[in-house]
Amino acid sequence: MQLETYFPYRLALAAEAFSQKLVEVYGRKYGLSREEWRLLLLLAEAQQLSSHELAQRTTLDKVQISRASKRLEDKNLITREISQVDKRLRVYACTQTGQALFAEVFPQVDAQANVVLAKLSEEDRAALVQGIEALARAVANNQS
């Protein structure tokens, strides 16, 4: 068994490396963790979201959301107000600063992603998208 050619390993490695290229932009350059980036991404385009919506749309659990959102609040990128409907809940929204940061960073992240994807042939890129979508469906099926 050659680790280097073992498919699950190849998949993990390629995905990690690709993700790393993007972290270099929003992480190294702007000091955002992946969780923070994902939340900011969602909040930048929504008026406001509940933590429940955030959890559903990011696969982050409540602890991760609590921590990441707190850090974003400390950086003045989002607000997290207590819901008046149900005072256990929080309602998250992006600040002007957060909007501005997102508008600055996202194009760079997207460009970085495209730099990598542009290296693939049209055919390979299509295969990648098809394969990943199929894999996403396969792992989403709630069976072991």
Next chain:
Amino acid sequence: MQLETYFPYRLALAAEAFSQKLVEVYGRKYGLSREEWRLLLLLAEAQQLSSHELAQRTTLDKVQISRASKRLEDKNLITREISQVDKRLRVYACTQTGQALFAEVFPQVDAQANVVLAKLSEEDRAALVQGIEALARAVANNQS
């Protein structure tokens, strides 16, 4: 920009979920971290490896290798002897216990991977492999 349909996010998510399925086997069931599992995987089939070889073949840095290999040693799964040629270096090898554990766990991990991959159509699976190989090549090119 819908996060859920943004390709880099889809890729990261699918890869994470797939990897998670495997961690459930060697991690939850046998208490190995991903780093530990990767080292064990390499050492189980090699007679012995230097840390330099381990680093090259796993993309782990020296700190990660030092820590993961120490844990494996504590569990009596590998040995790490100081090289007599160069006393700064270590030479790693798998113990009998480590071999036995690997022989027990690997088939289960592989089976789990195949459970997921078997859900894909023949065509989707071929596309996935082709796409991932192409992506791996693209991210390996040392250009930003």
Next chain:
DNA sequence: CAAAGCTCGTTACAAGTGAAACCAATGCTG
């Protein structure tokens, strides 16, 4: 062959993480 510089593995420190406990708010039940 001594001195300076490099390499390797480990460790110290601060920050981050997962799991469980915790607290306040809400919902449910009689």
Next chain:
DNA sequence: CAGCATTGGTTTCACTTGTAACGAGCTTTG
């Protein structure tokens, strides 16, 4: 509507992680 269970978010604890510093061993240079 009192009492109990549940829910949502935070916090605590122990552990892991990244970065930089460290010390021991090799190598290079004069």
